[in-house]
Amino acid sequence: MMYALQLNEFGLPSNLKYVEVKAPQITSPYQVIVKVIAAGVNxxxxxxxxxxxxxxxxxxxxxxxxxNDFSGIIYDKGDKVxxxxxxxxxFGKTQNPFSGLGTYAQYTLVNTKNDGIIKKPSSITHQEAAGFGIAGLxxxxxxxxxGDLKVDEEAKDIQQKVLxxxxxxxxGTYAVQIAKHVNNAHVTAICSGENAELVKKLGADRVIDYTQQxxxxxLKKEKESFDLVxxxxxxxxxxSKSIPILKLKGNFVTAVGPDAYGENIRIVDIMKIGMITLGRKVFGVRxxxxxxxxxxxxxxxxxxxLDKRKIVTVIGHEFDLKDGVKAHELSESHRVVGKIILNCPN
Incomplete structure (x- = not known):
């Protein structure tokens, strides 16, 4: 048996219940059971x-x-692992959001062929590792x-510009660090003024406070100078405001889509995103x-x-697994700095 956050019907954060349930069992020779130390919230x-x-x-x-995201210890494994x-x-990230056997639990089932799993460097904590998965990738x-930005040696002799x-x-906190330390880019970051110092410490060369500017x-004087937004x-x-500052072959890459925060991912929304994306690919100027x-x-x-700590996880909030309702309430607020982490009981 194990403790987990269980969902019995769609709805409010309070629908997540901290209960004792049966622990997962290996059903494939390529599976492992991970004793979860920490899980990321996305x-x-x-x-x-x-x-x-x-x-x-x-x-x-x-x-x-x-x-989806987890960090922990291999508890059991299949014969072919x-x-x-x-x-x-x-640590890693499971691929199947439909399984109902997620990582908000003391133990989770991971397929070493289909899911993302790798050994955790000793230089980072389980909480830092658990935060990386979806957000870092x-x-x-x-x-x-x-985004096609150059990395490492290829990036040293060119000055790429990223917004x-x-x-x-x-x-965003991962992106600033990757752009600066992997892509060797000049990084302009947009966030609120209260988070400006944090973002600068992560590597941003310039911060624009969206509440004031x-x-x-x-950036209107920097026309056609950015490689990527x-x-x-x-x-x-x-x-629309990014088009003038992008180079002619620059990339506007969105993690969300044409709707702010992408709260709904219904079939009609997916069709809308597909139509807008196609239209911008065919008729767009960037x-x-x-x-x-x-x-x-x-x-x-x-x-x-991660091992060399050139990329670090900014942990904004940690909750015990039993307080997962609070974690979801916070995540829905759109006012999260860095990552939210759930710590699982030992």
């Missing part, structure tokens, strides 16, 4: 909890355990995988890209940056 999870993701609504079976041993410290994907919109959130006006907020305003999938192929390389 916006997609409260959107699923609210019933805002149509595809999940059809496939998710109750009672369900949510959660050779890259991990019992007792190894690992989203930032990496936006800047490197589809990060929503720089103090989970994705219009970034379009601030990474949008972590969504909405049309940021897109490259427009939406992050729709995350890959683990670069994770071994990313781990070297």
């Amino acid at each position: 916006p997609i999870e409260w959107k699923i909890r609210r019933g805002n993701v149509s595809l999940v609504n059809f496939l998710l079976k109750f009672p369900a355990i949510l959660g 050779t890259e991990f041993d019992i007792g190894d410290e690992v 989203t930032a990496w994907t936006g800047l490197v995988s589809i 990060v919109i929503g720089a103090s959130g989970g994705v 219009d970034f379009g006006e601030v 990474l949008d972590c907020i969504g909405g049309d305003t940021y897109y 490259n427009y890209k939406v992050i729709v999938g995350l890959t683990w192929r670069d994770l071994p390389k990313i781990v070297t940056y």
